Amino acid sequence: MNRLSAKTLSGSPTAFAVPDYDRARVTPGIVHLGIGAFHRAHMAVYVDDLLRDSPDWGIVGASLRRPDTKEALEPQDGLYTIAVRDASGTKARVIGSILRVLDANTQRRELLDLMASPEIRIVSLTVTEKGYCYAPATGELDPGHPDIVHDLANPDAPRSAPGMIVAALAQRRAAGIAPFSVMSCDNLPSNGPTTKRIVARFAQLRDPELGAWVAEHVAFAGTMIDRIVPATADADRAMITALTGLEDAWPIMTEPFTQWVIEDHFPADRPPFEAAGAQMVEDVEPFERMKLRMLNGSHSTLAYLGYLAGHQYVAEAMGDPAFVRLIHGLMTQEAIPTLDMPGVDLASYRDQLLERFGNPALQHRTWQIAMDGSQKLPQRLLGTIRDRLKAGAPIAHLGLGVAAWMRYVIGIDENGDSIDVKDPMAMRMMAIAAGAGDDPEALFEGLVALTEIFGTDLPENAVFRDTVVEHLESLFEVGAAQTVAALTHT
Incomplete structure (x- = not known):
């Protein structure tokens, strides 16, 4: 050949x-x-x-x-x-x-x-x-x-x-x-x-x-x-x-x-x-923010939760109606309200993304998207969270994305098998996880103290703390699939 x-x-x-x-x-x-x-x-x-x-x-x-x-x-x-x-x-x-x-x-x-x-x-x-x-x-x-x-x-x-x-x-x-x-x-x-x-x-x-x-x-x-x-x-x-x-x-x-x-x-x-x-x-920033908050934020959330739930590919995770409801809710209820883009149909962009995530021909590994989360989290989720907190608005879906990242970076999946965590801060994060043991709140306290990721404001915010810890406890107790299902039940 x-x-x-x-x-x-x-x-x-x-x-x-x-x-x-x-x-x-x-x-x-x-x-x-x-x-x-x-x-x-x-x-x-x-x-x-x-x-x-x-x-x-x-x-x-x-x-x-x-x-x-x-x-x-x-x-x-x-x-x-x-x-x-x-x-x-x-x-x-x-x-x-x-x-x-x-x-x-x-x-x-x-x-x-x-x-x-x-x-x-x-x-x-x-x-x-x-x-x-x-x-x-x-x-x-x-x-x-x-x-x-x-x-x-x-x-x-x-x-x-x-x-x-x-x-x-x-x-x-x-x-x-x-x-x-x-x-x-x-x-x-x-x-x-x-x-x-x-x-x-x-x-x-x-x-x-x-x-x-x-x-x-x-x-x-x-x-x-x-x-x-x-x-x-x-x-x-x-x-x-x-x-x-x-x-x-x-x-x-x-x-x-x-x-x-x-x-x-x-x-x-x-x-x-x-x-x-x-x-x-003239100004690309509104388009960047739209993509980071709607596509990339949703993608990362799907990656951590999907991997923990046993889904190797994004399209597999989107085959679960609860995951579809989660991502629809994240974009509709929490990301879109933070975007100011007159003349842009954000609901149509959301629907396109849901269809693209579910493309069965694209074998996009959740593990691939999960790489380098310490570098991605501030742009993809934490910026949106800060805007929501400033507006006094809830962060249930976004907070679950952060909690899923925290659960993922301990390096052990729900079956007790090792996760190959590819991240420049992986050793520091795993050391924090080892010190926290099986205590979700201790894990939160250790990871949120990484100011390179979370700054100094989010660790002091009670709504952020309570939301993420509650989700983290659920991820440890019942796993990713049931946690997603409980948040998105109709």
């Missing part, structure tokens, strides 16, 4: 979509840090749609931690297959917008020199919340983060995303080259301003004059990206081979729905994103 590559793709007729432009004419205009599945299911597809008429906007990706994406795509000339799946079937398409992938650990100087070159006008990011080296509760750079400590001591050999961006900007400044625009595509509240605050603060710590220059001259565009992207399994690879006749080391599975809202703030030039269906706006 032939492996996907430029040669094998051009040498045989295909019954699936392939790039409709000459890749030999494409030159890089974007460097993307954190070239994982999410980027390849979304931004890379939009750019692929533009390259026939705008060939100077190809993407060079960078893997910051592991070389697995480079190892998968390099033999394929950067090509990969995206499979759009729903109940009606699977549609395959080969994407050619990624010209190459660099491994930041072994090709750091090449990556920084490329970012510093005039042809690169945008540096975009999907490095997940933890990749920003910030305190989730405040959104500020954490100067004590090990990567930040390293990068300040070794400014020309950075390993963090903020360190790499600043190192490349410093090179451009020294060479008299205008700065690139920075575009965050991660699930951060106000991801444009947040990224600017983090990067400018790092630059200031490195060199006060450089920090002032970054703050004044570098544009940071905010975005909201919406597409569900499960992890790729071996069965998916086999399906792609059967469908296309070509082996693909890392195809991408996704859903038909896709949305991209972009803050139009690119003084260094940009592709015509709107021609590919992106929505260009």
Whole structure:
């Protein structure tokens, strides 16, 4: 069986979509840090749609931690297959917008020199919340983060995303080259301003004059990206081979729905994103908040409760009417009232989400969504909770999501089996859980004291405390399924 590559793709007729432009004419205009599945299911597809008429906007990706994406795509000339799946079937398409992938650990100087070159006008990011080296509760750079400590001591050999961006900007400044625009595509509240605050603060710590220059001259565009992207399994690879006749080391599975809202703030030039269906706006923050609170908050709640209830996939959890009622109630009663978006049909967006969560063709693991909860909780649930508490409104559904996270991170499921908790704070949380034993209130007290997550206000709020502890007690006593059923009974 032939492996996907430029040669094998051009040498045989295909019954699936392939790039409709000459890749030999494409030159890089974007460097993307954190070239994982999410980027390849979304931004890379939009750019692929533009390259026939705008060939100077190809993407060079960078893997910051592991070389697995480079190892998968390099033999394929950067090509990969995206499979759009729903109940009606699977549609395959080969994407050619990624010209190459660099491994930041072994090709750091090449990556920084490329970012510093005039042809690169945008540096975009999907490095997940933890990749920003910030305190989730405040959104500020954490100067004590090990990567930040390293990068300040070794400014020309950075390993963090903020360190790499600043190192490349410093090179451009020294060479008299205008700065690139920075575009965050991660699930951060106000991801444009947040990224600017983090990067400018790092630059200031490195060199006060450089920090002032970054703050004044570098544009940071905010975005909201919406597409569900499960992890790729071996069965998916086999399906792609059967469908296309070509082996693909890392195809991408996704859903038909896709949305991209972009803050139009690119003084260094940009592709015509709107021609590919992106929505260009002056202020992306309302759309970010809508997605974080409705999609991501619901997704995390589903992940923790679904996993504890024995559901391996999100669609399985949505097969339980009690879980559907829970997520409908969370969005309708608690999330939507915190959103101010005139002209946007939030009820319709809610209904779309319920349908998307139930897509049987997307095998989206609850365990995958549950990763890095300490970094996600402040944006996905706690911000909504704070607004509800300020309004004197109940937080029954949101509080259950927090309680489920607390029950999940003890690392033992309802059958007594180990949970592989993937989180940068996992060891601290499990130590707290070990000290709490079987006492839900002690577990709450220990975890809520993590001010990096909960700040200093929520631990002192009686409504928050009582709601979460009550749910936590129920999760220990009767389990996730019965707790959800009891909250949502009609």
